[in-house]
Amino acid sequence: MRAYTPKDDVQAKAYYTDRYYVAPQVPKSEVETDEVFAADLEAIKAKFEVKEAYIQVEQMVVYINAHDIYGVLEFMRDELAYTQLSEMSAIDWLAKDNTFEIFYQMLSMEKRKRIRVKYFIENGQAVDSVEKLFRSADWSEREMFDMFGIEANNHPFMKRILMPYDWQGYPLLKTYPLEGDEFAAWYEVDKIYGKEARDIIGPEIRDTATVDRYDSERFARLGFEVPKGTKITGNEEPHVDSYQEDGGIFLIKKYDKESSVVIDDPQR
């Protein structure tokens, strides 16, 4: 019987994990341990609902409600001097509980602090665009849409950015295999030559270890070169391929090893 492989998460998995292995945690500390973060959190808490907050690896993580995001970021930018949105993207938790986690990485240059604002959305739900606040979200949200299929409301140009416009599938979903699906495999052939050419061009060779040592048309012989198309039996003569013909070339000086100079020190 074939082993069952889950289809909802095709990410590479460890092939062996100790039965009693418990993964350790990156230490989290209370927000109160850092006074700047504590003050910021107080200010945010006064206006918005904060679900959870902690400090991990020198940065504060704040979980909020999905519908508050525009307000929170606006508040943070205008009142708390978090003037830059460094990064935003999503994490796919569809296999676990059918949600996406969205994170916004904020930077305050004045305070030299970074906060990560996060929230969860259901599969199929759209996020609120913060493009009006931070222009950088324009492209980030497009990238998120491209990679996960999460749309942003009120975004001026919600189209794919990295993949072609006519691409199908969302590559960073855990259900999407690394090597692409059927559509991805034939994309360029279908587009340029049409479906009829599939047979002629043949499938992609994805096995990185394919070497046919008897095929001297497409592979160099291991060890030393033989001319193209030689039938490989195992006792071929070595063949030195020089870039100049033996008889010399018309109008070109023949390369002569003796009379050439090797420069040792490039910084002469």
Next chain:
Amino acid sequence: MAQIKNRLTPFFENITFDREDNELVLNFGPQHPSAHGQLRLMLHLQQEQIVKAHPDVGYLHRGMEKMAENMIYNEFMPTTDRMDYIASSSNNYGFALAVEKLIGLEVPRRAKVIRMMLLEINRLMSHLFWLATTALDIGAMTVFLFAFREREYLMDIIEGYCGARLTHAAIRIGGVPLDIQDDFLHQLRVFLNKLPQNIKDYEDLLDTNRIWLMRMEEVGTISTEMALSWGCTGPMLRASGVAWDIRKEEPYELYDEVEFNVPYSDKGDNFARYRIYMEEMRESAKILYQTIEMYEKCEKDGQTELMAHAPKYISAPKLDIMTQNYSLMQHFVLVTQGMRPPVGEVYVATESPKGELGFYINSQGGPYPYRLKLRAPSFWHTGILTDLLPGHYIPDVVSIIGTTNIVFGEVDR
């Protein structure tokens, strides 16, 4: 066998005939010699003036984030080389630092010094490359040839260290794999002693050059608000009046021990950016001189450790692996299964030559990252073209793209 017919339809996006507003739509790229890679711009023109710009990226999207999810941490290191391939060690470093923060690792001092040397050499290489290509785009061929000559010297030094010219993979999680070679310091000194004169040569060629000034001054002005809103970092931000350098403000490695200045300008135009690149080269040279001293001090103090000691995450030194059974087993597990960092997430930003290079890693305790987001500075530096180009003329496009210093391995990842 006959050639197969292709079914690509003719491409008339260059000219649109039936527009009523008298606008010309010009397609620029994706394979344009001055686009620094595979940038495609759709420009709407009113005569020579751009009224709307629409950058299209993704022509070099190679799926690195997806690859990261399917690779053990050490395996991903060489892939980071291919992001900002002009200064690959800085990407290696950004990733290594993020993983080290995740597992809470302290790197030995000697490794830190070597890392700083590599980082600054990479910065110099990147800036020289920037100068060369931008000058070439604007028509200053001499500077191109000069700057490439100097870059080759640095490449030789790096090559002596790690064996590769372009894709270094010279930094490991937990330290560096090798000590620097014997003549590294000597070669570096020779180079650094020459560098001020070289920089002066470039400046003599460019600073008062009328063509250079006309294409640089008052062109492509980015205001502070715009730079902040678009997430600009690095020289782009510093040219727009914010003196923000992560090396200074959130020091990593030993940057808090070295003396250097952060050049900035409040002009925000192409020329300001050009000046900042030149000044940063000088500062890098300054840092490099100090790291040479630091290295010699390490040597004197007998600090020979190059990799952190953390048997759970990092293989033991080669000697131990070859002589001690347990180290060999550990190494075997780490190579075949990969290290398993603790559950948690981390975002670490470093100052790469282009700007803030950030790695967001979400680990679920497995040997593969659950999610890895690469925050590449060039992505937003390309995005800003949407707002920056309108109002400029066609020839300005080339100089603006030049000074934004975008690298497409990084934009598209």
Next chain:
Amino acid sequence: MAQHKVNYTQDGGLPVALTSIDKIVNWGRSNSLWALTYGLACCGIEMMASGASRFDFDRYGTIFRASPRQADLMIVAGTLTKKHAEFIKRLYDQMTEPRWVISMGSCANTGGMFNTYATVQGVDRIIPVDLYLPGCAPRPETLQYGVMLLQKKIRANKAGNAQKAKRLM
């Protein structure tokens, strides 16, 4: 008129070399291989380096041209992605015959390390390739050697005949 005092009848005679048309055409072709600037990724940087001061491609008569109509040689230097694949075909079709293609680097050869959904697994799925250069990135010396091998290949061809239609794969 130049007032030089060269006596063409002395020292080896007139500056005349006798040869066949084939040879002279091939000599011309092989020594003025104008390459299309087709730097796609990291390998493109090495391609630039081989054009720049230290490696100096101009010695081989290889001058980078930005327009496919002026180019004989396409050096595909870097990763070809599926989004870009269409354009490489367009540009290849725009080059005038005879034309040659060098695929530079593992990415262009086979997709290289990028065994992902977005990468074309070898440019020879789209256009015919004459020469594959291994390496990631191949050194400029490799590219120079490759160009010299290509010159040899050109010299071995009959100049008069139209180029044989190359098959894909």
